[in-house]
Amino acid sequence: MRHATAGTGPHVLREINRDLVLRILRSAEDPPRVIDLSQATGLSRPAVMRALADLGGAGLVESLDPADVAAPRIGRPAQRARFRAELGHVVGVDVGPHKILVKVADLAGRVVATRRLDVSDRTGGAEILAAAGDAIAGGIADVRTGAAACAPWAITVASPGLVSTGRGDVRLTPSMPGWAGLPIVDVLRERFDCPVLLEHDVTLSLVGERWLGVARDVDSAVFVQWGERIGASILINGVPYRGAHVAAGELGFLDVGTAGSGDTPLAAGGVGPFERLVGAQAILTLARAMSAADAGGALHRTLSLAGPDSGLPALFAAAAAGDPTATAIVDTVAHRFARGLAPLILLVDPQRVIIGGGVSRAGAPLLDAVRAAVAGRVLETPEITLSPLGEESVALGAVRHALDSVEDRLRV
């Protein structure tokens, strides 16, 4: 709904009706008939027709010849209306220390192009920013149907660290040297001549889960990103909660009393105490140590040779197959993780906890162990589940965020 206008009267009603009809058209799987629109909006048939005429005049909607529509025919085929989702595109970009993932979607939110780029070998923030720009350009090129090179309607960039959404840069990203302080928004806006937005990656994961994943039906949830880095985002009343300094959910920096001293310095090398306890790298280190008793065993040999990318899947596969050492490791990992998850649950009291990130690919054995480990540490136990979107959630959330930002341009 737009802000209060100078007066009230028929033209305001007509505007509201257009918005209603357009919203239904944009979310419809198949092009609806006038009667469908009338039922979905509660508007009269003439009011729907008027709205369709206005939307058609603005180029947002087109009428379909009944012959074009593959729909069951009973009686005279009715005319259908279609939102012209191809009118423009938005781009969601997930930028991380290891990969860049670009998704281009039409105005109905259908992803029409995806680009993925490994940037593990890039040495600095500026190089990563240039690579992100190239990946965006590539994604846009993939969807150009004619000769005309159209700028996207909006680009949302997802970044780790403490993000300044207002200034358009990042204040702190220990995982990406040289990224903090770069004028990310300015550089990309210059290159693509369209609005560019910057948002925290874990927040966008939650937006993605709320759009297409397991947060669709709840207004209160927490998303925990569990990889080498650990972070959380919090959904309150259906809206991501950012905190007074856009720094809420910094789970990775919790000190849950490791090694008995409890006085761990905040961030040795920019990695938080909880990340040092149970991030992907810490899990691998722990697994190597715990499996060393059987130094000739298959598990230890596999883990000795592997990095986190292949080591953790091997560990979790062994646990799923019932290997007792692997099972003990997973149990220890779950108990360590619960020591950080419990404070989050005790303080925020979410209805649902969604665990995403690379470690969440461990699947059921880890999830079950985490549920058991958390149960004894909280007063109210939320549902705990794994992210179905996996590592796509950030880029999809960025697409949704960009789509939300162009809503105003879809008003007639």
Added chain:
Amino acid sequence: MRHATAGTGPHVLREINRDLVLRILRSAEDPPRVIDLSQATGLSRPAVMRALADLGGAGLVESLDPADVAAPRIGRPAQRARFRAELGHVVGVDVGPHKILVKVADLAGRVVATRRLDVSDRTGGAEILAAAGDAIAGGIADVRTGAAACAPWAITVASPGLVSTGRGDVRLTPSMPGWAGLPIVDVLRERFDCPVLLEHDVTLSLVGERWLGVARDVDSAVFVQWGERIGASILINGVPYRGAHVAAGELGFLDVGTAGSGDTPLAAGGVGPFERLVGAQAILTLARAMSAADAGGALHRTLSLAGPDSGLPALFAAAAAGDPTATAIVDTVAHRFARGLAPLILLVDPQRVIIGGGVSRAGAPLLDAVRAAVAGRVLETPEITLSPLGEESVALGAVRHALDSVEDRLRV
């Protein structure tokens, strides 16, 4: 503002104008003149006069003879209007394991009666509930001006534990045996024949601080109750945040890794791990142990004889006077407290942290030590301050809560 009415037109405008004028009158220190009301509301003089006539007809407002008003006189004295705050009363009740505090306020929020009752010797929840009822009746009796015994317009009861605001009882109060499960709201509603509301005490502390204390100017804050029990309430967008199961802010149950094992059982005797680490009783135990090296010293002798009520003031007075042992104890306490406060700050990212409860009476030495101990554990440091309302904050918050609930009865 009330909900949408069936139509729009002059009568709706007139209603809105009445609400505006009444709101100004209710919050005014001195009875305003018509011109003051016109300036404060933006309404024309005739519109203000019409609103005053309506409000006067309903008995909510009275006109004051200029001679009754002590105001500077320049020119002809203007008539003034006054909200009849004495029309009714509301009651805020803070019920805890040791004391019951009742505050009765008029409809402008001025506290006109206070009753305080020690209930440390009461043996069960039912007995405490009966005592609370008697204290409320006493407070109401104090403000009866005529012969008529009028029921209060609303009573808000503040309780520790997990409060079911809907059911009107408490699910879990380890600190008050027999209190959980009592039909608190039903019993008091029966006795006082008025609406009775139940709310979590720490939430109401925050409401009190937002009304009259140090949260007046912020929309994002955390209130930490620090006594024998430890709890927190969270202000988001100016509204207390309760969580999906009305269980947010359970700081006292955080396990911050005491004694190296980190696997403390959740609640031995219903007291949370963080409360066992740094609640009032734990501080006294720590102080006795740390001062034992100088067993003949004044500090150790004082602490050995004292309970938390007198021992902690003695400890903090010694620290304020520069006693090195007391200073070291305060420093240790602050570091332990920071281990729980840091997760709260890292996860919620509030603009301001307000520390209340008995321990907060320690004042500046402890506050300074807490600020220093927190600084190395968080990414964004909020303002950290002490509650100016102290142990009054809960009852005052309950008064504000009850006042909010009677807003609808003030509509003409």
